[in-house]
Amino acid sequence: MEQASLESENAPKTRLAILRTMGSLHAEPLGYDLDCLRKIILDVGPDLLCADITREDWENNALSNTTLEVREALAPVIEMSDTVLVPVAPNQDLFSDYKAPPGWRRVLSGWFGHLLQWGQRVANRPEAIHGLAFDAFCHTVCALTEMTWTKADQSAYQVRTQALAENILQAVQRDPGTRVLVVIQCQWEHTLEPILKRKADWLEIVDYWEL
Amino acid sequence: MKGSEIGEKHSLNVSIWTGGPHVLFNQAVGALLAGLPGIELAGTSEDASLLPRIQTGANMDIVLVMLPQPVDFEVITDFCQQHPELRVLLLSLDWTLSQVQAALQAGVIGCLSADMSAEDLGNALRQAARGEITLSRELQKSLIMMLAEERRTDKLSFEDLSLREREVLMLVCEGLSNKQIAQRLYLSVRTVENHLSNIYTKLEVESRTEAAVLALQQGWIPAN
Numbered sequence: 001m002e003q004a005s006l007e008s009e010n011a012p013k014t015r016l017a018i019l020r021t022m023g024s025l026h027a028e029p030l031g032y033d034l035d036c037l038r039k040i041i042l043d044v045g046p047d048l049l050c051a052d053i054t055r056e057d058w059e060n061n062a063l064s065n066t067t068l069e070v071r072e073a074l075a076p077v078i079e080m081s082d083t084v085l086v087p088v089a090p091n092q093d094l095f096s097d098y099k100a101p102p103g104w105r106r107v108l109s110g111w112f113g114h115l116l117q118w119g120q121r122v123a124n125r126p127e128a129i130h131g132l133a134f135d136a137f138c139h140t141v142c143a144l145t146e147m148t149w150t151k152a153d154q155s156a157y158q159v160r161t162q163a164l165a166e167n168i169l170q171a172v173q174r175d176p177g178t179r180v181l182v183v184i185q186c187q188w189e190h191t192l193e194p195i196l197k198r199k200a201d202w203l204e205i206v207d208y209w210e211l
Numbered sequence: 212m213k214g215s216e217i218g219e220k221h222s223l224n225v226s227i228w229t230g231g232p233h234v235l236f237n238q239a240v241g242a243l244l245a246g247l248p249g250i251e252l253a254g255t256s257e258d259a260s261l262l263p264r265i266q267t268g269a270n271m272d273i274v275l276v277m278l279p280q281p282v283d284f285e286v287i288t289d290f291c292q293q294h295p296e297l298r299v300l301l302l303s304l305d306w307t308l309s310q311v312q313a314a315l316q317a318g319v320i321g322c323l324s325a326d327m328s329a330e331d332l333g334n335a336l337r338q339a340a341r342g343e344i345t346l347s348r349e350l351q352k353s354l355i356m357m358l359a360e361e362r363r364t365d366k367l368s369f370e371d372l373s374l375r376e377r378e379v380l381m382l383v384c385e386g387l388s389n390k391q392i393a394q395r396l397y398l399s400v401r402t403v404e405n406h407l408s409n410i411y412t413k414l415e416v417e418s419r420t421e422a423a424v425l426a427l428q429q430g431w432i433p434a435n
Contacts, residue, residue, distance in 0.1 A: 047399030
């Protein structure tokens with residue numbers, strides 16, 4: 001037991017960063033988003049890149065089922081680098097086209113959606129999106145948006161986040177000591193990061209530029 | 212005349228019986244032996260299956276047999292058991308390790324390869340006459356190499372590899388690159404390289420090709 005404990009203490013910590021993407025907030029995604037994303041991934045050069053695509057879709061090259069970022073930025077970058085893409089989506093449900101039930105919920109949800117889009121127009125650089133100000137703004141708006149959801153939708157969202165986190169943790173446990181970049185839609189980050197941080201004893205969560 | 216007596220008296224009077232399916236070979240060996248000092252040719256047979264019917268006599272010390280193909284070691288065993296006073300030497304163009312083992316177990320005193328020189332053949336016969344186990348120089352070398360190789364592959368086991376290393380080796384055998392293996396197993400390329408390095412060390416090989424060939428040869432991974 002003592003030996004095992006010593007070994008786990010000596011095992012290198014896995015460094016993990018979460019890179020937020022915002023493609024789903026755009027009806028018409030902006031061109032520079034993807035160029036910027038490609039550049040960041042190539043510059044960071046992570047060992048593993050966890051992406052929001054199901055294993056089935058990734059292995060069958062069914063990229064049309066996934067987000068624009070995965071399809072047009074992550075997949076091509078994986079081809080040209082040594083980075084390995086790990087599909088971590090538990091299902092295809094991205095909640096990006098979620099519509100709250102009619103009535104006050106939909107009105108508020110729509111308003112929060114516009115607010116998020118405004119926030120992204122203001123914070124239109126990766127550094128700004130990952131900065132403290134946008135972090136607080138985005139988390140608050142997302143939390144408020146979720147309050148407009150029905151209990152069933154909130155529950156489905158929590159279940160998916162939990163499964164997403166478990167898949168990421170499995171990938172990390174399978175290959176400890178690696179540099180892992182999680183590329184995820186912004187809306188999942190504020191619930192995903194706390195779950196991953198609970199594993200901080202063997203996982204070091206850093207900003208993507210520190211990876 | 213017993214081998215020990217020969218040794219004590221430094222006498223080299225050795226009688227030979229050659230047997231084998233190749234007429235030309237028998238005649239050539241016969242002529243060769245006739246030219247060797249102190250060696251007397253007792254007779255030849257062109258059919259190794261006649262071995263049990265060899266007329267043994269008081270002057271016969273050594274029976275030299277060209278190893279027939281297919282070889283029947285039971286006949287040789289029976290002959291050795293019936294004639295413990297004789298030294299049986301076998302001669303073959305191409306020995307396998309299992310044939311040498313079977314021959315020695317059958318009771319023969321020596322295995323000679325047909326590519327030896329006349330001088331070496333003479334020395335081998337004298338050695339056999341003294342009761343010493345005799346293996347031709349080339350065969351000794353091959354045997355040592357074969358034993359070393361057998362010992363090396365014997366101690367290698369697929370079970371010595373971890374589950375992950377076995378998976379990596381299987382994908383190496385499929386001809387996948389490190390990146391493709393990494394993507395297939397959802398591991399980093401660096402980790403795959405580490406696994407490969409461990410595989411090389413455990414299997415005592417120096418390249419992925421060698422590792423794959425060994426895995427296929429040993430039947431750890433089916434060829435198709």
